[in-house]
Amino acid sequence: MKNELLNKEIDRRRTFAIISHPDAGKTTLTEKLLLFGNVIRSAGTVKGKKSGKFATSDWMEIEKKRGISVTSSVMSFEYMDRHINILDTPGHEDFSEDTYRTLTAVDSAVMIIDCTKGVEPQTIKLFKVCRMRGIPIFTFINKLDREGKEPLALLEEIEEVLGIESYAMNWPVGMGKRFLGVYDRYNEVFIRYQGKDEEDRIPFKELDAVEEISTHPTFIQAKEDFELLEEAGNDFDINKVKNGLQTPVFFGSAISNFGVEMFFRTFLDLASEPQPRQTEEGTVEPKSGEFSGFIFKIQANMNPAHRDRLAFLRICSGVFERGMTVTVSRTGKSIKLTQSQQFLASDRETVDHAYPGDIIGIYDPGVYQIGDSLFSGGNQKVEFDEIPTFAPELFVKVEAKNVMKGKQFGKGITQLVQEGAIQLFRQYGTEAYILGAVGQLQLDVFEYRMKGEYNVEVVYNMIGSKIPRWLESQDVDTSLFDSRNILVKDRNDQYVALFDNDFSLRWFQDKNPKIGLIDIMAEED
Ligand code: GDP
Numbered sequence: 284m285k286n287e288l289l290n291k292e293i294d295r296r297r298t299f300a301i302i303s304h305p306d307a308g309k310t311t312l313t314e315k316l317l318l319f320g321n322v323i324r325s326a327g328t329v330k331g332k333k334s335g336k337f338a339t340s341d342w343m344e345i346e347k348k349r350g351i352s353v354t355s356s357v358m359s360f361e362y363m364d365r366h367i368n369i370l371d372t373p374g375h376e377d378f379s380e381d382t383y384r385t386l387t388a389v390d391s392a393v394m395i396i397d398c399t400k401g402v403e404p405q406t407i408k409l410f411k412v413c414r415m416r417g418i419p420i421f422t423f424i425n426k427l428d429r430e431g432k433e434p435l436a437l438l439e440e441i442e443e444v445l446g447i448e449s450y451a452m453n454w455p456v457g458m459g460k461r462f463l464g465v466y467d468r469y470n471e472v473f474i475r476y477q478g479k480d481e482e483d484r485i486p487f488k489e490l491d492a493v494e495e496i497s498t499h500p501t502f503i504q505a506k507e508d509f510e511l512l513e514e515a516g517n518d519f520d521i522n523k524v525k526n527g528l529q530t531p532v533f534f535g536s537a538i539s540n541f542g543v544e545m546f547f548r549t550f551l552d553l554a555s556e557p558q559p560r561q562t563e564e565g566t567v568e569p570k571s572g573e574f575s576g577f578i579f580k581i582q583a584n585m586n587p588a589h590r591d592r593l594a595f596l597r598i599c600s601g602v603f604e605r606g607m608t609v610t611v612s613r614t615g616k617s618i619k620l621t622q623s624q625q626f627l628a629s630d631r632e633t634v635d636h637a638y639p640g641d642i643i644g645i646y647d648p649g650v651y652q653i654g655d656s657l658f659s660g661g662n663q664k665v666e667f668d669e670i671p672t673f674a675p676e677l678f679v680k681v682e683a684k685n686v687m688k689g690k691q692f693g694k695g696i697t698q699l700v701q702e703g704a705i706q707l708f709r710q711y712g713t714e715a716y717i718l719g720a721v722g723q724l725q726l727d728v729f730e731y732r733m734k735g736e737y738n739v740e741v742v743y744n745m746i747g748s749k750i751p752r753w754l755e756s757q758d759v760d761t762s763l764f765d766s767r768n769i770l771v772k773d774r775n776d777q778y779v780a781l782f783d784n785d786f787s788l789r790w791f792q793d794k795n796p797k798i799g800l801i802d803i804m805a806e807e808d
Contacts, residue, residue, distance in 0.1 A: 286570070289602060289638065293569050294556050296640035298368040298597075300385055302413070303395035304403035308425040311537040312395060313358070313369065316547060318540075320360035320367060357595065357626040357642045365551050368642050376405050377722025380673040381580070384653060384703065386412050387670050388579045388597035388642060391419040391554040394530070395537075398424050398431030398458065402444045410445050419524050420447065421550050422532040428476075428539055430459035435508055438516075438532065448517045448529040452549055453542065454509045455534040457501035464496075465534055465542050466509060469549050476541055525555055557640030560599045562656070563666045567600050569639035574601035574609065575658040577667040578651050581702040583736070592698070593624070593644040594651040599667070601659070603637040612656040612666040622646035653703045674751050674804045675706050675719030678781060679726060680744035682716065688739045695737030700774060705729050708771035708779060711761055717746065717771055749781035750788050755799025763795065 303309045358369045370389055372382040386392065392413045396402060413420050424437055432440070438449045454466040456473075464476040464483075473490050475483035491497050523529035531553060535542020557569045560577075567575055580595040608619045624644040625634040637643050645651075658665035683692035696716065700707040705726070706719040720726050726743065733739045749769070759778050764770035768791065769781040780800070782788040792800065 286572075290570055292366070292638040293640065295364060296366045296368065296557050296638065297391070297551055297554050298370070298389050298557060298640040298642070299391045299393060299554060300370040300372050300382075300389045301393045301395060302372060302382070302386075302406070302409040304397070304400070304405040307395040307397040307400070307403070307406075308537045309371075309395055312393075312423065312425065312543065313371065315537055315540050315543045316362075316367075316369065317358065317360065319544065319547060320362045322358065322360045357644075359625055359641070363548065363551065366638075366640075367551075368640060370642065372409075376408065377720070377724035379408060380703070380721055382409060383412050383673060384579045384670055386416060386418065388577075388595075389418065390556070390558050390640065391421065393421050393423060393550065396422060396424050396437070396441070398426050398437060398534070399429055401432050401437060401440045407444065410447075414445075414447070414527060417527045419527050419553075419555055420530045421546075421554065422449070422530045423537075423546055424532060424534045425537050427455050427458045427462055427465075427534050427542070428536040433508075434458075434534065435512065438512075441530065441532070447527070448523060449532050450517050450519045450524075450529055451512060452531045452533050453535075453545065454505060454512070456496075456505040461501045462536075463499060463501055463505075465545075466505070467545055470545065474542070474545065476536075476539075478539060521553065524553060557599075557638075561668045563668070564664070567665060567667075569600050571600045573658065573660040573663070573665075574603055574607065575599045575656065575665045575667075576603070577657070577670075578653060578655045579670060581647060581651060581653055583698055583702055592647040592649070592702075594647040594655075596643050596645055596657065598637055598639050598641045598643065600639055603634075603641070603643065605633070605635045607659055609657045609659045610664075611650065612658065612664060613652065614650070616650065618650060620645055649698075649701075652701055672706065672803065673721055674802070675721055676748050677720045677722065677726070678708075678746040678749050679718050679720075680710075680715050680746060681718050681741050682744075684740040684742050691737045691739045692733075692741070695733045695739055698737075699729060699732060704732070707774055711764070711770040711772060711778075717769075719751065746781070749783065750785065752780050752782065752788065752800035752802060754778040754780060755801060759798075763791070763798075 301309050301313060356371050360367050370385050372385050394406060394410060396406060422441065434455055438451060441447065441449045452469050454468065456463040456466060462476050464474050466473055471487045472484045473487065475485065477483060485493055496502050517529065520529055524531060533542060533546040535546055537543060559566045559568050576596045576598040578594045578596055583592040605623050606619065606621055608617050610617050622645065623634050624631040625637065626644065631644065634643055654670040656665050656667045683689060696707060699705060708717040708719055710717055718726065718729065730741055733741050757778060761770055764780060767783045768787055771779050771781060773779050782791065
């Protein structure tokens with residue numbers, strides 16, 4: 284392929300995730316974006332949660348039952364000559380690790396905030412991950428059709444709680460019953476709110492002539508606030524935006540499709556195209572020619588009829604061509620990629636070519652792990668920076684209820700662990716299987732899937748919450764550990780100590796100052 288063509292394909296790609304606290308309106312907003320892209324025809328079609336149409340696998344039953352999204356998926360479509368890849372992320376905090384991995388594969392993020400609630404706990408957690416990775420963050424303040432916090436207060440909250448500069452791209456005039464519309468600073472038009480869509484646009488210059496707006500007390504109040512912001516607020520700085528130091532803020536109402544299109548278009552203008560990626564050997568430029576990518580997610584049994592296993596690959600450089608042979612960095616093995624799929628909102632279809640920024644699904648015969656780098660051409664090895672793991676907080680001992688099912692148990696546990704659904708440890712001495720999770724829901728899903736997909740009933744023996752610390756040295760005096768401060772090995776055979784609580788951790792450190800303990804979460808901050 285000619286370079287020019289490749290460059291054009293790269294520049295028109297936008298790969299992003301939408302993050303929010305549950306209920307802020309992620310599904311609703313996503314749906315509107317898909318409507319613009321003509322991928323769906325009516326609202327209410329996204330996710331099993333509402334209509335059931337999108338439940339692509341039977342284990343997602345659990346997601347339907349609980350009304351939460353367990354798994355993150357990818358949606359690709361064309362809009363305004365741009366190729367859009369949206370990575371959906373589960374909202375529930377017990378699946379933060381999944382979200383975390385997904386965020387390694389995007390070039391920007393959209394953060395939704397409910398104007399009636401402001402910045403919520405899960406927003407903060409997800410924001411931190413974006414911040415850590417320097418991802419540009421765009422904010423959509425949702426539900427303006429309801430009475431919420433004052434716009435200035437919301438901006439202040441973003442700046443203070445999240446510690447990022449904000450720049451309002453538009454300004455709401457009233458909210459709830461008094462919601463008149465938004466003042467679009469970027470395009471210099473006032474968009475009148477009439478309960479739905481954003482059809483009525485009045486250029487700033489003509490606004491004074493529209494008396495029912497310009498003399499309305501709500502408008503006068505909003506104008507004063509806006510003038511205050513113009514004077515005292517931050518200046519727009521695209522470099523800060525690109526480095527995740529300033530967030531452009533948009534106000535709107537996803538459910539009435541108001542302010543959404545304006546947001547989306549502006550976002551597409553300002554959001555980054557596929558960015559260079561770090562490897563152990565240096566930076567890989569998307570336009571560098573040779574193909575490379577990494578796997579950030581593995582999902583088994585998406586389709587119960589096929590019992591397939593898909594690895595989600597983010598393409599980082601060069602062109603992907605179906606049938607090409609690539610090398611897996613970790614194992615050095617070559618593999619021919621014949622079965623590759625792209626994700627549309629409701630469907631998957633075979634993809635023959637894909638470009639940097641794209642996410643494709645490749646068939647996994649059991650050779651991939653999360654974090655694997657794939658590359659083609661030459662002898663130049665490409666190994667992207669590792670995808671960090673979350674420190675689990677909740678631990679259980681697990682075994683098969685029926686000892687005769689040992690084989691299926693082993694298979695299920697291996698596959699689900701490779702998939703990153705849960706973390707596995709083996710207790711030192713007894714070799715008992717210990718699962719580590721961020722939250723209870725992860726354990727529920729594991730149990731459910733073991734039964735549904737591997738036909739194994741599992742028995743949990745609760746260990747409870749523990750504080751895991753990886754041991755710096757593998758030369759360990761194992762007698763220092765007991766049934767309360769448990770010694771285990773992770774799946775890479777590294778020693779991990781599970782401390783009962785903060786007190787026992789500190790006590791241990793005081794007694795054994797020479798033993799180096801690593802807090803993996805602290806390292807990433
Ligand atoms: P998610 O959990 O973030 O995916 O949130 P949903 O998109 O499912 O929305 C949660 C609830 O808020 C649903 O009942 C939506 O109908 C509602 N909602 C979403 N956007 C708006 C909005 O702009 N205005 C109002 N009033 N409600 C909204």
